[in-house]
Every structure is written in structure tokens, then in C-alpha cells.
Amino acid sequence: MPELPEVETYRRFLDDLVVGQRIVAVEVFDAHVLALKEDALRAALVGATVTATQRLGKNCFLELSGEQVLVLHFGMTGDVGAYRDDHDRPRFTRVALHLQDGLRVAFIDPRKFGRIRLAASVATYQHEKHLGPDALDLTVEKLAAALARKKTLIKPVLLDQRLTAGLGNWIVDEVLFQASIHPERVASSLTPDEVGRLHAAIQLVLRTAIEHEASYQRFPLSFIIHAREWDAYPTPNSDAYKYCPTDKTAIVKKYVGGRATYFCPICQKET
Numbered sequence: 001m002p003e004l005p006e007v008e009t010y011r012r013f014l015d016d017l018v019v020g021q022r023i024v025a026v027e028v029f030d031a032h033v034l035a036l037k038e039d040a041l042r043a044a045l046v047g048a049t050v051t052a053t054q055r056l057g058k059n060c061f062l063e064l065s066g067e068q069v070l071v072l073h074f075g076m077t078g079d080v081g082a083y084r085d086d087h088d089r090p091r092f093t094r095v096a097l098h099l100q101d102g103l104r105v106a107f108i109d110p111r112k113f114g115r116i117r118l119a120a121s122v123a124t125y126q127h128e129k130h131l132g133p134d135a136l137d138l139t140v141e142k143l144a145a146a147l148a149r150k151k152t153l154i155k156p157v158l159l160d161q162r163l164t165a166g167l168g169n170w171i172v173d174e175v176l177f178q179a180s181i182h183p184e185r186v187a188s189s190l191t192p193d194e195v196g197r198l199h200a201a202i203q204l205v206l207r208t209a210i211e212h213e214a215s216y217q218r219f220p221l222s223f224i225i226h227a228r229e230w231d232a233y234p235t236p237n238s239d240a241y242k243y244c245p246t247d248k249t250a251i252v253k254k255y256v257g258g259r260a261t262y263f264c265p266i267c268q269k270e271t
């Protein structure tokens with residue numbers, strides 16, 4: 001599922017290709033991914049110039065000269081691509097934007113849970129969707145104030161997009177591991193030192209993931225993401241990924257708030 005690091009990678013790709021370009025045509029191959037009428041999308045896009053890109057959590061925005069923003073949400077399997085000729089069109093392209101220089105930008109989505117919509121502005125969309133600040137913009141003061149009010153478990157609190165936008169399931173596990181905080185601690189019980197570590201870990205995990213363009217198998221071996229049941233491990237022919245990189249204890253899997261959660265019982269003490 002495209003999380004904040006993937007979406008930031010997509011945003012950078014789009015920023016390089018589309019900013020300053022006029023959209024000359026819109027091709028819709030499958031209207032399932034449109035959250036508005038095809039005619040309304042075309043009316044807003046054709047003739048408009050893309051002036052900037054933005055990202056908030058898992059949402060990517062193309063700002064348009066017509067004072068609107070195109071909102072891209074990638075669902076389970078969304079991606080972006082670019083091509084020039086019909087025969088090079090990526091498989092599962094659902095919508096293509098034709099740019100003035102001949103390039104075409106593809107919204108690709110095999111499972112079609114992604115959505116394309118329009119909003120008046122990023123701020124309007126943020127307000128309508130009740131999204132907090134982007135996780136990379138969250139200050140330690142704001143995090144401390146939010147956690148102090150929460151008598152519930154830290155993991156579901158961090159997953160709540162109203163607190164901060166862009167922390168998904170694996171990201172929260174990695175953040176809590178890097179901060180040495182148990183996922184079932186009561187949020188309001190965290191000390192100022194722990195909140196400081198948590199804030200630093202959010203920055204570390206997201207920046208590391210973006211730097212590696214969200215290719216998990218290339219993440220540092222000091223991350224516990226490798227213990228998740230995924231296809232690609234950084235250490236072929238070894239089961240080292242199942243153990244804590246610090247103390248070699250077996251990583252525990254447990255459901256917290258209904259979500260699969262991985263942690264080290266030694267590094268992340270419950271009390």
C-alpha cells in the first residue's frame with residue numbers, strides 16, 4: 001500500500017515532469033477511479049497549467065492555474081508513470097494526462113482503490129478530510145500536547161490521521177521500535193524524554209524511507225521492518241530478519257487495535 005514515503009517519491013517524479021506544463025487532453029480508461037464526473041475533471045484540467053505539487057500524508061496534489069487542485073489518492077496499489085506513445089502505456093493505466101510537450105502522465109492502479117478528485121485548495125481538502133499536519137511537519141510540542149490528552153494505546157493514537165497525516169501501520173511499528181516504546185503504552189503516560197525520542201524517530205523513519213524511495217529491502221539492518229512477512233529480505237539465506245537487530249531477541253507479532261504489530265520485548269518494555 002502506498003504510504004507517505006511512496007507518495008513523496010511519486011510527488012517528486014510528478015514535480016519533475018509536470019510543473020510548468022499545460023494539460024492539453026485527459027484520457028479516462030476506467031472511470032472507477034474518478035470521484036467526480038469525467039466531464040467535470042476534463043473541464044478543470046484541459047487548458048490548465050500545473051503550477052506546483054504538494055503532499056499531505058498519503059495524498060498528492062497538483063496545483064492548477066485555474067485555482068483548483070487535483071488530488072491523487074493511491075489506495076492499495078496506485079502508482080504513477082510516464083510515456084509518449086500508446087504502445088508504451090503502462091498496464092493498468094486508468095487515467096492519462098497529456099502534457100503540452102507530448103509526454104503523458106499515467107495514474108496506474110491495478111486494484112482501483114485509488115481516487116482522483118478536485119478540491120478548492122490543499123487546506124480545504126485537509127479540513128474536509130479531518131487530516132492533521134503532515135507527519136514530517138509535526139512539531140514535538142504539538143505531538144506532546146496531543147498525546148497528553150489521550151488515555152488510549154500509543155499505537156492506534158499514532159495511526160489516527162487526525163493527529164498527524166501519513167503514519168501507516170509499518171511506519172508506526174518502526175517509529176516505536178526506534179524510540180524504544182512499547183506499542184501498548186498509554187499515550188498520556190509517555191515522559192517528555194520519550195515524546196522527544198518518538199518525534200525524532202518519526203523524522204528518522206520517514207526520511208530514511210524517502211531516501212531509499214520506499215524500497216524496504218534496502219532499509220538499514222537496524223530497522224525491524226525486515227521482520228514483517230514480506231517477500232524481500234535484505235539478508236538472503238539467513239533468518240536474521242526475525243530477530244531484534246540490537247539484542248537478537250525474537251521479534252514478537254501481536255495484534256494491537258486490530259492491526260498486526262511487531263516489536264522487541266526487550267527494547268520496548270511495557271512499563
Ligand SMILES: [Zn+2]
Nearest residue numbers: 244247264267
Ligand atoms: Zn531488542
